[in-house]
Amino acid sequence: MAREAGLSKTTVSAALNGTGRLSPAVREKARETARRMGYRPNATARQLRAGRARLIGYVVGEFAGAPWTFLESPYFAQLTSATAAAALKRGYALVMLPAGELHGEWADLPLDAVIVADPVADDRIVEDLLAARIPVFTDRSVEGRPGAHWVDVDAAAAVCETLDHLKAQGARRPALVLPDSTTRFHVGVLAAYREWCAAQGLPEQVVLAATAGNGPVVRAVEDALTGADRPDALLVVAEVSPPLVLEVARRNGYDVPDDLLLVCVSEDTTAVHTQPPVTTLSLGPREVAEAGIELLVAALEQGHAGPAGVLVPTRLQVRASSLRTS
Amino acid sequence: MAREAGLSKTTVSAALNGTGRLSPAVREKARETARRMGYRPNATARQLRAGRARLIGYVVGEFAGAPWTFLESPYFAQLTSATAAAALKRGYALVMLPAGELHGEWADLPLDAVIVADPVADDRIVEDLLAARIPVFTDRSVEGRPGAHWVDVDAAAAVCETLDHLKAQGARRPALVLPDSTTRFHVGVLAAYREWCAAQGLPEQVVLAATAGNGPVVRAVEDALTGADRPDALLVVAEVSPPLVLEVARRNGYDVPDDLLLVCVSEDTTAVHTQPPVTTLSLGPREVAEAGIELLVAALEQGHAGPAGVLVPTRLQVRASSLRTS
DNA sequence: GGCTTGTGCGGGAACGTTCCCGCAACAATA
DNA sequence: TATTGTTGCGGGAACGTTCCCGCACAAGCC
Structure with a gap:
């Protein structure tokens, strides 16, 4: 407390907060003294008075x-x-x-x-x-x-928009890679995918990744690409590095985008820097x-x-x- | 305050904190009452008393x-x-x-x-x-x-260890990619690289990335790989996605590790999942x-x-x- | 000059804890 | 029974702020 300034705590408080009825002279004196001695009001005490800590x-x-x-x-x-x-x-x-x-x-x-x-x-x-x-x-x-x-x-709307885009680009066998999770979002994605496939009369192909993480998802992508019926499009709804997915596709003889249209649900900025750049569905964090x-x-x-x-x-x-x- | 329990604030405080001299009966009564009415001591007030907020x-x-x-x-x-x-x-x-x-x-x-x-x-x-x-x-x-x-x-020790490793694997023209930064670490890395090259009698080749970020670093890697004298090893001391670097190398006709030994300073876990997996120098965050x-x-x-x-x-x-x- | 209105500042209380101490009640000892 | 020690609990102060209000003084009005 800057009683150093010859003022009361009340006056100092008002001066520093810009409240109260104070003469400009006194207000400036309080501020100057505070500045000089490096005084800063105690944050904890303010919180206690205010009733919340922000x-x-x-x-x-x-x-x-x-x-x-x-x-x-x-x-x-x-x-x-x-x-x-x-x-x-x-x-x-x-x-x-x-x-x-x-x-x-x-x-x-x-x-x-x-x-x-x-x-x-x-x-x-x-x-x-x-x-x-x-x-x-x-x-x-x-x-x-x-x-x-x-x-x-809106998981359903996002999935439909993406699948519509893939179909417009010529996809007839779009596969879905998804983590094996009970999260509302993932459940919603799966339901929307199935519904869309049924409505479009297209076959569905879903591969579940055991857990989250690059390793399991990459394996799931590999499974999807090496399955019996080769998909012509892939929607990866799991956190995975886009260049990694691209590499897996190449390794398995796919050319993106000619053999395989690829969309990843991802916020990863590396997607821009691959060749070709990877289409992403951003969940807008x-x-x-x-x-x-x-x-x-x-x-x-x-x-x-x-x-x-x-x-x-x-x-x-x-x-x-x-x-x-x- | 659980004066609800018919006890004083002091007693309640002691009961909940496990301090003071209290009979087990009273202590339990205070705790039970607190539990029943969902009472939790005010954290701000405790901080004020304690003099610090942790x-x-x-x-x-x-x-x-x-x-x-x-x-x-x-x-x-x-x-x-x-x-x-x-x-x-x-x-x-x-x-x-x-x-x-x-x-x-x-x-x-x-x-x-x-x-x-x-x-x-x-x-x-x-x-x-x-x-x-x-x-x-x-x-x-x-x-x-x-x-x-x-x-x-210890930037110098880390760089030397890495370069020694590359040399042991046959590298004779190891290039360095580095962000153009005045950070003590980057300055130390550059100095250590130069010193090592001089001591080993090997030519130095440094490419600076304009700023941090995948884009500039990838461009710097490309510059390093397409330069006049093709390096046979590359040490990337900048945050960049390892699969991206690998892709750039391939695009420019390098086979890793046969034509190019690659080490990235990175904590990125995708390095494990590429083919080949990428050697990383972890700064141990x-x-x-x-x-x-x-x-x-x-x-x-x-x-x-x-x-x-x-x-x-x-x-x-x-x-x-x-x-x-x- | 008495009365009201306004200005400038400070005293006291309160926020909810915890710590220090004091005061009963009871047990142990002389 | 008187003295000392121990146990069990509560009262009061303090942490550092802000808010409410009151008091002194000056200025305006009749």
Whole structure:
């Protein structure tokens, strides 16, 4: 406290905050003294007075088994950084937390809310937080969580748009590679694919990757390409490095795009630098983050005004890998 | 406060913290009541009492121009997550902050310390923080910052180990691709490369990438490979996707490893899944993070015991791309 | 000059904890 | 029984801020 300046704590507080009725002389004197002695108001005390800490927790649910690997996925890297950016723009800071059962470690943090990215159906993070009266926000909605807000993408629309594009480019046997997951998004993708194939009268060919990660997905791609009926298009709905997929295709005698039209669901920027560049379906992590933070801040500051959920559009980035050369 | 339980605040506090002299009956009663009404002690108030918030800020300096893109680099993704994990293990939480001049946004955060990852020579983050009496920790040391602690890798040793390996595999014209950066690490790498070439009597060939990022680095690799004297080995000391480098090499008529031994400085896990798998030099972000947090916590909790800096070893992961098939 | 209105600043309380100490009640000892 | 020690709990202060209000003084009005 700058009682150094010969002023009261009240006056100093008002001077630094620009509030209260103070003469310009006194205000400047307080500020000057603070500057001189490097005084900065104690953030914790302000939080205590204010009743909130402007701190948001951030957990990724899908990787509960390997709590700290999610950032290696370009989707989560972008989602995370965009969330932090959007939050900070509105005056909130993001705290990175591990998934898993060690919720005790968060108890010492004054979190105003927690964002659970991609919660899986069977873990208890969301329930635990709601029980502790901490507001919860998720991307990817989870059924049966009445108290939670969510942001999601329209999986069916995205799949249909992509498959329509592939068909327009001449695909008649488009295959789908998908992780073996119960996430709402993946379930939605599979359903949409089947429905589309049925509606178009085209054969369906689905290969499931055992788990997420480059290794299993690459193997699944290889399986899809070496199967009995060679597909003429491939839609990979799993985090995998696009150049890696391209390499696998080449290794197995495919020429992209002449023998195989390729689309990857990916945020990986390497897709632009391959030859040919790979068409990607972006799930818009930056948009998801922006919408989620907007929802969160609205709920936090204006009570429960606004919707419980928001749907965000996807973006199909068409590049040479899915364009017939004809 | 659980005066609901018919107890005093003091007693409740002691009961929940496991401190004080309380009869088991009273202690259990307090805990039971807290559980029943979902009471959790206010974290902000505890911080105020304790005098610290157990909160650590985290900034990446190198990307001040594009504040939120660093997570797309596997190195920083791993460094960030490992830092968060190590910090949390010791009871500290990590807050992600943007680089740039908007330090005002952090003023409201009760940060016990700030980690500045890869500070660039010419920005003022470190000075600003030290002026605000906030302890600063950096990976990659910066000269002339007496108050700051640091963790670094031995660039010279890493380069020599790698070049020795390449020479042992038959390389006589090893080229170096490097970003055009003044970072201490890159400067050290270049110096070590030149020294090694001179000592071995081998010609040096250096190509600088205009900036970081896959695009510029890929172009630099292409330049190196299409230059007048075809190199027989390539050391890429820049964040770039290994499969992309492999593709560029193939496109330019190189067979890896027969025509070209390839080593990438990279943490990218795709290196394992290419054919051939790519040899990588890991800068050990997880080790850097662990060492940095250990240093930080020691300094924070025991005053200034311990060293100001720590050197962390690198790891050369030899794979088929740098092994002569003979 | 008395009365009201406005300005400039400070005192006290409160935010929710934890720490220090004091005060009962009871047991052990003389 | 008087003295000392121990156990079990609560009262009060303090952490550093901000908000509410009150007080002194000056200026305007009749």
